[in-house]
Amino acid sequence: MPTSLSLADRIDAILPQTQCTKCGYDGCRPYAQAIAQGQAPINRCPPGGQEGIDALAALLSTAPLPLDTSCGEHMVLQLAVIDESHCIGCTLCIQACPVDAIIGANKQMHTVLPELCTGCDLCVEPCPVDCITMVPAPYAWTQERADTARTHHLQRQKRLSGLHHEPSGLAARTLSNKAPVATSSDPEARKKAIADALARARARRQTT
Numbered sequence: 001m002p003t004s005l006s007l008a009d010r011i012d013a014i015l016p017q018t019q020c021t022k023c024g025y026d027g028c029r030p031y032a033q034a035i036a037q038g039q040a041p042i043n044r045c046p047p048g049g050q051e052g053i054d055a056l057a058a059l060l061s062t063a064p065l066p067l068d069t070s071c072g073e074h075m076v077l078q079l080a081v082i083d084e085s086h087c088i089g090c091t092l093c094i095q096a097c098p099v100d101a102i103i104g105a106n107k108q109m110h111t112v113l114p115e116l117c118t119g120c121d122l123c124v125e126p127c128p129v130d131c132i133t134m135v136p137a138p139y140a141w142t143q144e145r146a147d148t149a150r151t152h153h154l155q156r157q158k159r160l161s162g163l164h165h166e167p168s169g170l171a172a173r174t175l176s177n178k179a180p181v182a183t184s185s186d187p188e189a190r191k192k193a194i195a196d197a198l199a200r201a202r203a204r205r206q207t208t
Helices: 007-014 028-036 049-060 092-096 143-165 170-177 187-207
Strands: 078-082 132-136
Touching: 007 028, 007 049
Parallel strands: none
Antiparallel strands: 078 132
16 A cells, blocks of 8 residues: 555545445545544444454554444445335435445336445435345455445545536536435425325336
8 A cells, every 4th residue: 555645545445435324424534534533443344344443453553443333243245125116216215325326217216236336225214115125245345346436436426516516507407306205305295205106106006
């Protein structure tokens, strides 16, 4: 690892880049920065497991710690799978995915690209119809996959930052096309949008 890199860069290179937020930070990079600044311990990353903790300890010349299981247990890589027959196209899973591993359109079926999924499970809870499950991956997480996940996460952050600061054009079209369930700040409107979507989903299943 190049010595010209900052300490945060070197810590970030060790973290698994699943962007799962289980450490309590909004992704691997913020956690790396917190560790570098002495504001967080090295044992809050369940996806990295004990191997990751040991690597961080070696980098920082400190004693290894056991995984803080209050953040979660270390598990084999899991992948998100959408039951497409029950998907209502609300786009909440797309917005939750930190690496753009879910594709689909408003009111259309969504699907997960397994080669991009990091197993973060952030898409599971927002789904209003519970049609997303986590299943064991047929392969292990590798450094190559971590590097790819980091790239996709950074690209997503850049895109969202551009949309946030662009009041017209693509940003306006994107916001206007988002599902009401995902954009409404009114709890009652949000509830009605979900109910309407569920009704449409039930109607589709009854006619098939």
